Amino acid sequence: MNITEIAKKAGVSKATVSNVINGKLSKVSDETRERVEKIIKEEGYKPNVMARSLVKKESRLIGVVVPYLGKDEDFFANPYNAHIIASLEKFIRANDYYLMLRCVGDPREIVPLLSSWNVDGAFFLGIYKDEVPQIKSQIDIPIVFLDTYAPGEEIVNIGIEDYRGGYLSARYLISKGHSKLALVTPDISSEGVIKERYRGFYDACREAGIPFKKGNIYNTESTYPSAVQVGQDIAFGGGDYTAIACMSDIVAFGVIEGLKQCGIRVPYDISVIGFDNLPDCELMTPKLTSVAQDFEWKAKKASDYLFKMIEGKCHLVADERQHIRVVERQSVRALSDRT
Amino acid sequence: MNITEIAKKAGVSKATVSNVINGKLSKVSDETRERVEKIIKEEGYKPNVMARSLVKKESRLIGVVVPYLGKDEDFFANPYNAHIIASLEKFIRANDYYLMLRCVGDPREIVPLLSSWNVDGAFFLGIYKDEVPQIKSQIDIPIVFLDTYAPGEEIVNIGIEDYRGGYLSARYLISKGHSKLALVTPDISSEGVIKERYRGFYDACREAGIPFKKGNIYNTESTYPSAVQVGQDIAFGGGDYTAIACMSDIVAFGVIEGLKQCGIRVPYDISVIGFDNLPDCELMTPKLTSVAQDFEWKAKKASDYLFKMIEGKCHLVADERQHIRVVERQSVRALSDRT
DNA sequence: GTGTTGCAGTAAATCGGTTTACTTATCGTT
DNA sequence: AACGATAAGTAAACCGATTTACTGCAACAC
Numbered sequence: 001m002n003i004t005e006i007a008k009k010a011g012v013s014k015a016t017v018s019n020v021i022n023g024k025l026s027k028v029s030d031e032t033r034e035r036v037e038k039i040i041k042e043e044g045y046k047p048n049v050m051a052r053s054l055v056k057k058e059s060r061l062i063g064v065v066v067p068y069l070g071k072d073e074d075f076f077a078n079p080y081n082a083h084i085i086a087s088l089e090k091f092i093r094a095n096d097y098y099l100m101l102r103c104v105g106d107p108r109e110i111v112p113l114l115s116s117w118n119v120d121g122a123f124f125l126g127i128y129k130d131e132v133p134q135i136k137s138q139i140d141i142p143i144v145f146l147d148t149y150a151p152g153e154e155i156v157n158i159g160i161e162d163y164r165g166g167y168l169s170a171r172y173l174i175s176k177g178h179s180k181l182a183l184v185t186p187d188i189s190s191e192g193v194i195k196e197r198y199r200g201f202y203d204a205c206r207e208a209g210i211p212f213k214k215g216n217i218y219n220t221e222s223t224y225p226s227a228v229q230v231g232q233d234i235a236f237g238g239g240d241y242t243a244i245a246c247m248s249d250i251v252a253f254g255v256i257e258g259l260k261q262c263g264i265r266v267p268y269d270i271s272v273i274g275f276d277n278l279p280d281c282e283l284m285t286p287k288l289t290s291v292a293q294d295f296e297w298k299a300k301k302a303s304d305y306l307f308k309m310i311e312g313k314c315h316l317v318a319d320e321r322q323h324i325r326v327v328e329r330q331s332v333r334a335l336s337d338r339t
Numbered sequence: 340m341n342i343t344e345i346a347k348k349a350g351v352s353k354a355t356v357s358n359v360i361n362g363k364l365s366k367v368s369d370e371t372r373e374r375v376e377k378i379i380k381e382e383g384y385k386p387n388v389m390a391r392s393l394v395k396k397e398s399r400l401i402g403v404v405v406p407y408l409g410k411d412e413d414f415f416a417n418p419y420n421a422h423i424i425a426s427l428e429k430f431i432r433a434n435d436y437y438l439m440l441r442c443v444g445d446p447r448e449i450v451p452l453l454s455s456w457n458v459d460g461a462f463f464l465g466i467y468k469d470e471v472p473q474i475k476s477q478i479d480i481p482i483v484f485l486d487t488y489a490p491g492e493e494i495v496n497i498g499i500e501d502y503r504g505g506y507l508s509a510r511y512l513i514s515k516g517h518s519k520l521a522l523v524t525p526d527i528s529s530e531g532v533i534k535e536r537y538r539g540f541y542d543a544c545r546e547a548g549i550p551f552k553k554g555n556i557y558n559t560e561s562t563y564p565s566a567v568q569v570g571q572d573i574a575f576g577g578g579d580y581t582a583i584a585c586m587s588d589i590v591a592f593g594v595i596e597g598l599k600q601c602g603i604r605v606p607y608d609i610s611v612i613g614f615d616n617l618p619d620c621e622l623m624t625p626k627l628t629s630v631a632q633d634f635e636w637k638a639k640k641a642s643d644y645l646f647k648m649i650e651g652k653c654h655l656v657a658d659e660r661q662h663i664r665v666v667e668r669q670s671v672r673a674l675s676d677r678t
Numbered sequence: 679g680t681g682t683t684g685c686a687g688t689a690a691a692t693c694g695g696t697t698t699a700c701t702t703a704t705c706g707t708t
Numbered sequence: 709a710a711c712g713a714t715a716a717g718t719a720a721a722c723c724g725a726t727t728t729a730c731t732g733c734a735a736c737a738c
Binding site for chain 3: 351352353354355358365366367368371390392393394395396
């Protein structure tokens with residue numbers, strides 16, 4: 001069933017049917033409109049999106065691009081992604097758009113595809129600064145980046161106060177009497193949320209007069225299995241830590257598991273703080289103390305910007321960062337009057 | 340940049356460019372092909388997907404339809420969905436298709452949209468039997484249902500042995516000496532995985548000569564907050580249970596939390612078994628004993644069927660159900676010689 | 679020398695919509 | 709009565725690809 005058949009059945013031209021569908025009231029009399037609408041309903045006719053997009057040059061399609069990590073190559077390797085995607089989906093749907101989801105190794109490779117799909121806009125999750133220019137230059141639809149650091153680039157980015165998050169993480173541990181700190185984190189060398197968190201963490205240590213050396217950094221992927229390994233390494237490594245800061249919750253989960261497997265108890269033997277505040281923090285015992293970010297807030301902000309740009313046919317520049325805090329639970333113990 | 344411009348630059352017709360793109364070797368000489376390919380690469384040209392779909396009547400788009408539950412209206416309300424989606428995305432990508440994700444209240448409402456998008460195929464997650472006929476009748480692209488019970492309908496369904504899962508759940512508890520059982524479950528009246536699991540559970544109890552009454556059923560949504568509430572209800576309800584079977588992990592997580600909040604310890608005071616074997620089972624303390632299903636298997640099977648149907652332009656009928664087992668962890672205690 | 683076959687390539691139709699430019703009829707003004 | 713404005717509707721062009729039917733031309737068989 002297509003527009004031509006509807007037009008024939010209603011005894012009008014395609015143009016008139018199109019005008020009815022698109023609510024161009026001034027072009028159609030009430031009488032004809034009703035007749036056409038009746039037939040459309042009877043036939044259960046829905047206009048072909050492809051044909052419409054072709055001429056309108058808009059698709060009501062929003063791309064969501066998620067870089068994958070590790071070898072699993074799915075977005076759930078870090079559940080954080082899943083939360084964000086779930087929230088974004090909700091807002092995309094609420095705005096009557098459609099979500100095209102794609103995980104990628106290198107986000108740059110997806111850009112030509114996005115434009116060949118005529119997507120009206122896109123969200124990019126966790127892109128690195130040096131990937132931004134290529135993305136921007138290859139496509140000029142509205143894009144909202146989440147958790148990207150690219151000062152100087154004219155983009156819309158929604159994130160959190162990562163520096164402050166790292167800072168709070170360290171401050172919190174220190175306030176509980178810890179001074180022998182380990183840090184478990186993905187690569188801190190690229191510009192990005194992790195580097196910022198690390199900087200905050202480092203500065204807080206310095207301010208408190210606590211020596212924090214590169215040797216206290218344990219490298220991991222943002223995946224559970226990788227972090228379990230690190231937990232074991234720490235357990236066996238003989239480093240004399242009283243607390244471990246993790247740069248994401250999924251890493252903290254893994255580290256705790258790794259420690260447990262080696263007979264080390266959290267928080268009695270060693271304290272652990274996470275970052276993200278995934279709902280799973282509540283599930284475990286001890287419940288994970290974590291630096292909290294609000295996914296819903298992020299997704300809402302990001303969507304607001306994206307749809308403002310799409311509907312206003314304009315480009316905005318913004319860098320909004322959510323104010324965050326530590327959610328205190330049970331995985332960090334106060335070192336009171338013991339050493 | 341479109342095909343006409345490429346054709347002009349290369350001094351050939353659109354048809355030739357099209358033939359180059361689509362690898363119709365017999366229609367183009369090597370010389371021309373190379374020239375055209377060079378220009379395509381130089382210009383970074385990608386054919387417009389919409390235009391191609393319009394004439395080819397295929398879009399390389401796969402719909403993934405996820406019913407939402409509760410009032411959150413996002414797929415993460417039950418993390419189980421997120422796992423399946425993540426796996427499906429991986430296989431869809433591997434087959435060079437694109438994933439259109441949509442959560443819905445009523446799955447039937449999405450069908451006209453799918454067809455207006457010319458999607459080449461679709462996955463429906465957790466649809467009820469009585470929704471199937473309408474879905475099938477409104478659209479005739481290949482569809483694979485996951486976790487649907489619709490005997491007699493000519494569909495492809497991929498699921499697990501739910502009856503056996505419920506049966507194993509009860510058997511396991513009983514084998515550990517439990518006889519005072521509660522069941523926490525979403526509505527068991529609709530045909531579907533839950534009803535099957537319930538039937539298995541019920542039969543296992545009967546076989547073992549253990550009375551299981553409707554009064555031992557606690558109703559919940561498949562969401563964490565709802566299950567927490569139920570956990571509290573059970574704690575306060577004074578029912579003298581030694582073990583609780585939950586029909587999904589997310590529910591078990593919530594129940595355990597609810598119990599904990601009321602000072603009841605798992606598994607010392609009461610045992611809990613889940614269903615799904617989400618990775619989160621490993622995170623918590625006690626680690627959750629659960630009836631295991633393998634998401635990756637499901638997504639792989641489902642994709643194999645879908646792409647076989649799409650590429651073979653045929654309809655298949657199948658009902659494959661994964662053989663499942665109980666993964667024993669720590670949330671169920673053996674009631675040895677204590678009443 | 680004629681007929682057949684295969685190769686390389688093209689013009690035009692097509693997919694299912696939207697949009698533009700144009701027509702006709704009706705009405706109100708002056 | 710002539711003029712313009714507005715309302716209602718249409719034919720045809722267009723979006724960017726694919727596909728069909730056709731054209732020359734060279735090679736080959738008989």
